Amino acid sequence: MATIHLVLQGKGGVGKSLAASLLTQHHLNCEIVTICFDTDPVNKTFAGYKTYTVKIIDILKDGNMNEREFDRLIELLTNAPENSAVIIDNGASTFIPLCAYIKENDVVAYLEGLGHKVMFHSIVTGGQAIVDTMNGLEALVKNFPETPVTVWKNEFFGKVEMNGKTFEETNLYNENIHRIHAIITLEEMRKETFGRDFGQMLKLRLTFAEALADPSFSIMSRQRLTILWKRINEQIQKANL
Secondary structure, three states, X not given: OOEEEEEOOOOOOOOHHHHHHHHHHHHHHOOOOEEEEEOOOOOOOHHHOHXXXXXXXXXXXXXXXXXXXXXXXXXXHHOOOOOOEEEEEOOHHHHHHHHHHHHHOOHHHHHHHOOOEEEEEEEEEOHHHHHXXXXXXXXXXXXXXXXXXXXXXXXXXXXXXEOOEEHHHOHHHHHOOOOEEEEEEEOOOOHHHHHHHHHHHHHOOOOHHHHHOOOOOOHHHHHHHHHXXXXXXXXXXXXXX
């Protein structure tokens, strides 16, 4: 049946929508039917990509969490086409309630019982957000011990290192190594060249393919974006996502 990818992290602004977008681009390039949802009640970044036709799930009503919208989302997942990929970008503000809903209603087991495959994706970053993002990842592996997690190391804010240890040297990684399906690294970029081109592409909510076809990007900008996409796509392909 379908593979359902849930991008979950309790810290905002760390690259959840970016991971969702990269996953979507990979599956579309592989000519896989791809269905996208944005459940972020604050920043609907993923839905800003017009190419994906993202379905918005409004999970806030009058300032309160509307769990009936979670119900509607699960019903939509139930009917996902065979061999399709479903990408769900969830906001930081709804990380705790959505995880609680998934656990309380035994959603993963229900979807797996229908033949679907469920995978979580969590972002960890360097810099000041490393503690918060590591805590978010830890919450996932503790609350859902049977569900595989792909970790996205986002080096935009610096190398993912804590107390002199790389992510792979931390207790969190080594105690849960059997749970981690794959690690995808979004490498630190030279800000004047690769970083500037990548940032402009994200600002315009363009896919790599769209940016490469856009004459407003210079020849060398497009060359650098080609290199970046090759590096990222190879990692996703190797991870068998």
